[in-house]
Amino acid sequence: MPAALQRLAQILPADRLLTSAAELAAYESDGLTAFRTRPLAIAVPETQEEVIALVRLCHELQLHFVARGSGTSLSGGSLPVVGGIVITLNRLNRILKLDPDQRLAIVEPGVINSQVTTAATPHDLHYAPDPSSQSICTIGGNVAFNSGGAHCLKYGMTSNHVLGIKAVLATGEVVQFGGESRESIGPDACGLFTGNEGLFGIALEITLQLLPRAESFHTVLAGYQTLEQAGDAVSAVIAAGLLPGAMEIMDALALNAAKAAVHAEYPPGCEAVLIVELEGPRESVAIEKQSLEAILTASRPVEMRPARDAKERLAIWKGRKSAFSAVGRLSPDFIVQDGVVPRRRLGEALRRIDSMSKEAGIRVANVFHAGDGNLHPLILFNGREEGALERAEDLAGRILKMCVEMGGSITGEHGIGVEKREFLADMFNQYEIDAMLRLRAAFDPHGIANPGKMFPGKEAPSLSHHGLHPLEKAGIISRE
């Protein structure tokens, strides 16, 4: 037994230190199934003290570690490191405090995103960030990736809802950033920690703000002859000064997939569907829904379908939320990209993606957060065909470069991870990347926390295939 394992065995009992090939196999990959690596061991702590002891040991031995929530990262963020350990946090899953008066919850990192809202619902409160993986992904993973969802334009990302973080840094130091107040003095270290992609240390306790649940909703589905018309409608809504809770677009390929998968119904003859949802006190929504109707009518949709009741609203969202996995089923493999473009250039971006797709002979479906310009092109391919993966990756890369060229970003919410690290240099120059590396070294001088992620270079893990997450195949989760 290697010396490191002996030391680990002093912290955890044998049944919580997994080393057999069969046990390791379950952790070889995350939501980016193209990459697989086998770690030395999986550590399964149950308490914060055990996590701290593990990180301090890793620091002492300079042993690499990867924190892991539910392993749904789409960019390879929780991919293990060869020779290192994975620290899974699923058993640190207690909601430590839920304070409806102060509208906050203090949770351990393994708490599942949707459980926070479930716990808050009896108080008419909710936790706003809602990645489509919310029924399975953890708050620890959300914090590490600053995850988003369908409501970012109005409510922001995870970071905008994290008030405090207790963490063990890769140096072994235990810190508390922020706390129960929504205000702070001094540099916002809590904001800096959020989105660190597991490179600073492990979050042990997270204080989240809760919001009152909107009293009423008004959801409209509008079908258009072209994607561009749908994009223009989004601009018109924005220009009118409305601030919808969500604005989502699906293209023809996605629509057909959703029809086949969940029998979603869309107006015939549409190349694109736009979903707009208003929310707020009933008095405000009653008035804003009239403005919305006027704006959408002027955008000349083929058909407009406002949800008449909660059931119809849920049906609209079901089609939208299932679109991703539905498209995934059209093809043996796919890559999902997450670039952002300025909203006014959405139409142009979609046109260019379409022509790149035709030119490459590769099908691309688009289902995305139109309100904030966050694209999610799904690039379909068959991994068994010689060179197909490489061609798909090449197309994905060109799409990312286009996003940067247009003044956007290579990632809106999925993070850089392993997948996009070569593109970091398209957004930041060498001085800027160096500055980030120095910051990373401040938190982690030995480079033991999630090495090989975010920054270009370093060892490349082996490729296998892109496709549905195993949990999606099992029908447990679906994605946007």
Add this chain to the structure above:
Amino acid sequence: MMTPEDIHELAEAVRSSPRVLAIGAGTKPRLSQIEATKICMQRLQGIIEYDPGEFTFTALAGTPLAEIAAALAAKQQYLPFDPPLIGAGATLGGTVAAGLSGPGRFRFGGVRDFILGVRYIDGAGRVLRMGGKVVKNAAGFDLPKFFVGSLGRFGVLAELTFKVFPRPASSMTLRLSSADIHSSLNMLRSISRGRWEVEALDILPRSFDIALRIAGPEAALPLLATDLLAHFDGAKLSNEEAATLWEDLREFRWVPPDAALLKIPVALDQLLALYSSHLGDSIHVSAGGNVAWLATPRTTQWPAMTLRGNSPLWTAPTQRPAIWQSIKTAMDPEQRFPTLDP
């Protein structure tokens, strides 16, 4: 004092002296009361890019907030967090460095929630960009947020990109009466959990009354107000009264000239203790009970930051974790900027 005219000169200015600190309009004088060569940011002003359809703008750090607010208002947009001291001439960079948000931060968040990107000069005099220019971006570490509240001790902000929101068609202010702090706190609790989605929720200084602001389509507001006034005792303010009330709070006009002004981040549950420990002083509680602005001729035992007057920059200092020093060294290896704890 150096007064650079562009970013290039700003970088030069940083490199030219072993110890430098940038200052904006000086509306929070205590924050820069420290031995260092001062860099005046007031020539580095102007909006560089503003695209209402994108909900974003980029401006030089020395730009007065008033100029930004006016440009946004012309397109029916605004910074929802009511940046303080806008009338006194506060700059965008100074507001970020001081980390200050006004009453409106209650609904959609504070300055930290609207900052998207920065261009700054690090301790080695390099011009660097972090964050992005679009409303959604998760690439790289979120240094823009770290600069919020950093007081110029980690870098000099040169240019900032912000998210903005459409300005609600209309707003209305109510003043709810309260006889004592217990009832004010009870009102904060139930209103912040309520269905009304109020924009601002404050306890007024030298009083226990609550000021709250609702916003939205014009025709909805009287209905919401009527419902609120059915639950709580109070009255609607006229538009002029409301404007004066919020402006006086934003500009700290209630603070006596000889008192120090301190920012104390708090949680609602601590407010009772805060009031009891400052019986003779004026307190303005803002953001639904998440921050207290304290005016006192003395100082405080609460962890606070002093904006002006005779009180330590940080009161009740606690031991800072070692990571602070490591971050400081990473961003400013030559210690060109003052440290957080002078």
